[in-house]
Amino acid sequence: MSPPVQVNDLSWLIGGPQGSGVDSSANVFARACAAGGLHVFGKREFYSNIMGEHSYFALRALTIPVRSHIDAVNVLATFEAETLFRHARAVTDDGAIVYDPALGKTRLADIPTIEKRLRADLQTYLISHGVGETLDDMLAASKQRGVSLVPIPFKGLLEQIADEFQVDQLSKISRVVNMLAVGASFGILGFDFATMRTALEDVFRAKAKIVNMNAWGAQKAYDLARALVPDFRYRLQTVPREESRLFLTGSQATALGKLYGGMRFQTYYPITPASDESEFLEENEILDVNGHGLVPEAAAPKEDGASILVVQTEDEIAAVTMATGAALTGVRSATATSGPGFSLMMEGIGWASINEVPLVITLYQRAGPSTGMPTRHEQGDLLFALHAGHGESPRIVLASGDFEECMRDGFLAFNFADRYQMPVIHLVDKALANSYATIVPPDLSDLRIDRGALVPPNNGHSSENPYKRFDLGNGPVSPRALLGQEGTIFWNTGDEHDELGHITEDPGLRNAMMEKRFAKLDLAAEEIPADVKLKYFGPKDASTVIVSWGSTKGALLDALDRLWADGAKIGYLHVRLIKPFPVAEVTKFLAKAKRRIGVEMNFGGQLASVVREQTGIQMTHLVLKYNGRPMSNTELYDALGPILHGKAEKRTVLTRGA
Amino acid sequence: MALEQILKPSDFATEVHNDWCPGCGDFGILRTIQMALAELRMEPHRVTIVSGIGCSAKTIHYVKTYGVHTLHGRALPYATGVKLGNPQLKVLCLSGDGDGLGIGGGHFVNAGRRNLDMLYVIHDNGVYGLTKGQAAPTLKLGVQTKSLAHPNINDAVNPIWLALAAGATWVGRGYSYDIKHLVSLLKQGIEHKGYAFLDVLQPCPTYNDINTKEWYGGEDRKDANNGRPLPRVYKLEDGGYDPVVRDPSDVEAKASQALEKALEWGDRIPIGVFYKNEHVPTFEERIAQRIPNYMDNPPALQVIAGPHGEPRTDLARLVQRMTFKGA
16 A cells, blocks of 8 residues: 655755756745745755855755754755765655666766765665666665656757757756756646746746746656656645745845844955855845835835945954944944854954944854864854953853844844943854745834934033043943034043043053943843743753754754654753843753753854853753754754653764765 | 134143153144144044054044044054944044054055045054064164164065055155144045045154154255255155146056155155045945935934834835745
8 A cells, every 4th residue: 555645745855066056946946835835944055166066955845834954855856966876865765866867877986076985985885785886776776765766858858948949059058957857846746837937937037038948848847757757655735825925044034134123334254154144235235214124015105215335345354343433433233254254353342342332243153163164054153252352341142043033133133232332243053044944924013123322412511521431420331422423522442441431551440341341241131031032942841951042943843843742841942142141041941950951063062061151050961963064853853862761872963964 | 613613723632641752753643633633624523533553543542533542453444434334424544554554454455445535644653662662564674673683574565655556546645743744734635535545754762763853854964065954854746746646547647656756765755645536436436326325324324213213124125025925
């Protein structure tokens, strides 16, 4: 008896050499699913390379919001050999492989971009299946397991397209193979082809001929694949969509939150993966105002004239210092960077801290140290962000775990920077930045802009009674003046300063200024609402509690849904405000737990060490990953089970991901 | 302070104790800045002076305008941020030669590429004064100032050449003991439309015992006829030098002339304006090509919130292409 058909729960993967158009095919596939009412989550993996190295997109499509990827692939779509060699083993036994039969004789050894380690591993696999080392052998090994093979004669189809559209050279339309692979995938999945065409039109917009060629070819591949595998177990069907949805990346979500929060100045130096956000801002530098956030229907008559000025600087030192200079004029100002760039910003962060300048730094973490793996994921900069710079300088550190948090924290970072007059480091990471997903537009109507204490111009100051930028008389926060304002001249210096902002080395003043600056952190800890600091998921009396932060949230929640369905008594404390650390709140959630599991994408268990430092509570277990690939919900589920059953070591290292 | 009041240099003075060494060239620069601002009738609050680190950087504490004393080598990017945040402000930027040409050399080059409307002044004394006299980037090869263990092993960079190569559209050099001339240069630099660079030669009486006031003044080489010293410093304009690019086609000739003059050193050291070209669009003008109302509604002056903190940014157009509308 054949297993039941699985509708609208699919894991799809497409790969190819960088620069060959794989991005567009994943985009069309995802947009078609989204247009068809499905939720999607896509993970993008690529090398630090412009052209030729392997890149891939793993995408899940479901009827409910998707928060993470899984290890298994139901449909693998390829038009070249490397993707097939790399990913065929991940295809489920009931899955399918779309491939080019003309490449069947390609040998593993013919592909120089496959690393030696992986090649040896694949050879062992092929030998164990008693087959040779060609692509046909790889396919045969898959077929043995029950995988459906979907040969698509890509070259033949390209020739037909060239004939139909009178294209003189096949090389001019070589990129169409991407859409043929998408078309063939939708063919076996039985998805509505008209919806795919809509997605093609969305992606290629004004270019009618390109849309027509791609659609014509995709339809051929669709029909061919459907005839080859008419009874595929996985199906995708359009479903009615009640509410509007956004389809975006984490970089875009962060940018939107920052703009909504009133950011009008951003600096950056090109770096992966942070640049995407700045480029998005540059493309959208003219802004509408007097509106209502994300909801188009509610928009009041718009005023034009607002803008975000994005400046590409000569280096990250200039990025952080220029953003700080701008912040002194009153604009909400930020810079966005990744590890190596952040390393260059240390001195500037200290300057902003001692001069009490509201400055936002969005830090897109990637695998370090040094250049590390520039295009791969890690949450390795938490301790660095907490301590960045010499001396002791207060700052606020916020870490986002999903797209809505990227938006909210992007917004709130500016409020905290203004209210507590200090740098705010907003931690995002590669997995969030480069993932794309459909979300229900978050309701941000509770958000309000708080500029903190400001002194108006001409506020009665005189030579006898001068404005004191660092007034010690009225609590830790001194009302701030803006450069250019009449009647409030002040001075800044990186030296320790007096109330006016002039250099001092007076021991008493030094103490007073240190205490003033740090008292603002206590105030922040008191005032920032609990629901911003952290969130607890799961049963209140759970004897096992996970502590995590950042983008592991999606995979954890998806894994926990399955563990809870299994009856596990396990909770999850997601910490968003790392500095000032929510000591009382974290203690409350962890004090009674028998097992405490730190889950983090780094080697050392950085949040776990912060928890221990701040609360004295130690994790009983750590689940860590540092191979550059984000945690899948599958591997988290597999790792948490043994811990719950008392059968795990203290330290579990996750290793999956291609 | 109302504009109609006649401003005096003392209106730009603070009560902060000045701790420069007696005879420091910085005094001349400080005084000329105060004089230039007064003569240009600049309202103190409309002016922001940004400095880096070192003796030169302390200047801002002695001037009653907004003053931002920043990090070693970083005065230019801070100043750039101030000017871009609110281009309606008048921005002056001060560095030492180690500050601006050594640790901050990268910013020096990139500021030229932008041509932002501000004046950058380098206090040029050939030594790192505040750290006790190490060789700085404008000290010549083989020169041994008094705290050096050995003669300088590095050659000097030519700030005028570097500024021209980087794209500064006004390049001048002053001498801190020629007050009247320096005031005139500061005023011209401030009023120049675009990025102006002013190299100011200044003795460091404590650590540079080679390029002293007496050396610049030619006390060591007196006129045989009348016994008067023959100053090394001379004014370009006295020889009829014309630095102004009057037509874009003049650029090559005027830049070549400036480069040639800037090679002079030793017995004859030119001061004055080497080059001036207002045909290059300023950074502000380039931004206004993309953001038409940039000058009228710059980042710092935009209203981002309603009376109760309601965010005013409308994201609807931005998310249009990301939106799949509900049924």
